[in-house]
Amino acid sequence: MGDFHNPEADLDRFRFRSGFAAITVLLAFAILLGRFIWLQVIQHDFYQTRAEDNRIALIPIVPNRGVITDRNGTVLARNYSAFTLEITPSRVADLDAAIDELAAIIDIQPKDRKRFKRLMDEAKNFESIPIRTRLSDAEVAKFAAQRYRFPGIEVKARLFRQYPLGTVASHAIGYIGRITDRDLKWIEEAEQQAMFKGTDHIGKTGLEQHYEFELHGQTGYEEVEIDAGGHALRSLKRIPPVSGNNLALTLDAKLQEITEQAFGDRKGALVAIDPSNGGILALVSNPTYDPNLFVDGITPDNWKELNEHPSKPMVNRAINGAYPPGSTFKPFMALAALELGKRTANQTIYDPGFYTFGNHTFRDDKKGGHGSVDMYKSIVQSCDTYYYMLANDMGIDNISKFMAQLGLGQRTGIDIGKDESGESKGVLPSQEWKKQRFKKPEQQKWYAGETISIGIGQGYNAYTPIQLAQATATIANNGIMFRPHIVHHIIDTKTGQKRLIEPEPIRDLHLKPQNLEVIRRAMVGVNKEGTGARAFAGASYEAAGKTGTAQVYSLKGSQYKEGGIKKELRDHALFIAFAPADNPKIALAVLVENGGFGAQSAAPIARMVIDYYLLGKLPAGAAPEDSAAVEEEPEE
């Protein structure tokens, strides 16, 4: 570099350096060429052999999925082996022609072809894909005789999931289906990819999904030598799979079945809990569906029917339906009043048949009113005015704080679905809730008048049947609340050991025994001399209960007349109960959509369930609808 700029010298230098670069490039490529000659000529034989040897494929062996049984050992989900006819597309030149030829000897429906096409789009290379599932023995024999005609097509024995009781408890058990992209993401997040090599089904809902990684089992492997075409030649080593763990439930399949029958064609839900540990005895959502339809891919027609049916059979009403609790809310309100010192049991109010707040009149269902009402009478006769006043005295935040303790408006954490997000929270109204719920400032404010109807379980209140059952069980269990769970224990198939799902107490509400006694006595009174008396007439045990009716259609001044309103607009019927009252073995909540009064359609179902559970009494068919029953005390 000189002080003077010389373009010619610059150019010369550049050309020299270009030449240098060119030589470097040639040298570098010469090194590569040398490497190629080393690999491809000198070492060729070695690598040739390596490539020949390089034909050991690891073939995953899918484990048997765990079996699900109820508390008495009745099988709810199991596997059975069946033959499938499978095609490896990469080994078949003309797929359509091959399938046409196949159809001449084995029954292949258009839907089979459609499913095959769909599966092929999702599949990886070298995978065999079923064209027909569940071949009959005759079909297997027919194909075996002509096998030589169909290279790349073979009969395989595969395991299928089966739900022997069909529609019974389908909302609790759930079902399995083919793995989708979303499932793959879940598997990746759980870092279970290795376990799912070769697996093509996974739990989609219910217990099948919640306990997927228990039920799945450990995948085994077989080291197989394959030839250049990918055909297996011989097995070198086999690491057997370990079957998935079995689930034994707290659920009683017979009780479940009886309950489902009790609903008949009524829509609704029932959750029955063992109050001493949170074990679910029955979890019904009616109507239900047959999970067997999903196992080898549900047909579009069936899927459409299940999803578009007006009675929505796929919705799990027990955990996803949120309903106003109606008068079943009253025992909880009464308990709150006692615990917070807002009422004593003997304090009476006078009910003229209405309650006036500001310039708005809240009507009691009974014309002329109940007269002098204490706490016992308020529950037994379901007096609205008592609770209008009580709600006003307590204020919304006291109410919501106490109800939150009882688990209302919160997910219970039941072991259904992938995680908690599958369960609805419902609505526990409070000032804070309203602020979050609404956008406009004038809507965000809580008006004292809105508290009044909260007292009788109307207004913004909306809870799931499982929340109501849990709250009822908590009262039955003296204020100790358990997380509801369906699995009792898991049986490890490798060691045979039982792993108990420990009852999980969520909290102790530290309720005063004398307060609990007041509520218990009043709820027993409901079934003896109150709104539940007709349903529980002649019961050989003492059952505590409370009827409820949730408004679907708001009445504007007119009297509720059943005949005059379409069925979809009829009120929802509710009933909560536990029995025996002094030593509860079962607590439950029943909801019948558009069932009218709680006493009319919900209480008779509860009676049947408790009769069977405590006495082993088998009912005959659906529970009767007691058209003479009314929400209030029997007519004078």
Added chain:
Amino acid sequence: MIDIAGTLRRGWQQLIAHIDFPLLFITLAIMLIGLTTVHSATFDGNQRIFSQAGNMGVAMTIMWFVSRLPPQKLMSFAIPLYVLGVILLVAVFLFGIKVNGAKRWLPLGFTRIQPSEIMKIAMPLMLAWYFQKYEAMLTLKHYAVAALLLLVPFALIAKQPDLGTALLVGAAGFYVIFFAGLPWKIIVGMVVAGASAAPFIWGMLHDYQKKRILTLIDPTTDPLGAGYHIIQATIAIGSGGAIGKGYLNGTQTHLEFIPEKHTDFIFAVFSEEWGLLGNIVLLVLYTMLIGRGLMIASAAPTMFTRLLAGSITLGFFTYAFINMGMVSGILPVVGVPLPFMSYGGTALVTLFLGVGILMSIHTHRMLVKK
């Protein structure tokens, strides 16, 4: 009367005025080999072929536009593009999203971009512009400033970490400095210093990078992990032999032993099926590409165009050498695609941007001189 034929001819000539045919035919030949190899590697009903052909169309359209821009115009892009690139790299450092443990992507709401890709072009542009500006009075200070301009983006990319791209960007910048006349003494000094600093650099590497280098030395130590790629790729190449196993007959490829076989490891697929013969054809094509590029550089009229053309050309070499070296097991595995062969749109666009610049430099040289 309208002279239709004449109009058409003039139109055609206008269209191809800035196309350099040697470059065009060489790249087309490599891409054709690439397409057929992608077909063999994926075998999924030509979906990837069409998609890659689409990428080629887009990339070559960009090439066409760039080739028509005079070099002065290219010069005016130098600073804005470089500054934008650095800002985006800092943004990646601060707000980037992690994919597979590396922060390389910048989310833009509707899409995400990889700013290090911009640097592959912005770096040589910027440095070539810088040396052009101080052409008349280059001192050691200018080389130091150039080194700084090089190191900032290099460090940001290496930090992501994306060693492959950092090396490519660093190389592109180094080539400019080299062609600008960096004294040999310094070059030799750097090589010596680099060799003696190797242990320290080793200490700064990430574990996975160390592992890649170690597995290169002895791939069998990790036959199912990092060594797997190298072992399977060398088996593919070696078993291909002198004339290959024949198109679509590669067992390594079709029994799924080769990883990333249509992208970074596409050379193993090609080499298995076409053998040494195919490799030599490919090497000759790359040599022709680089030769043509260096010719364009030597004929370029200004400092800026010379340096830019030289750097871009050696960039192609770097891509090809690192990729083939890594697939055949003499260089560690870094994420560098084989130029004009590997499947993927982003790399192709960057490459053809380079080809377009070379064409622009060559076809505008007479206009500049006068």
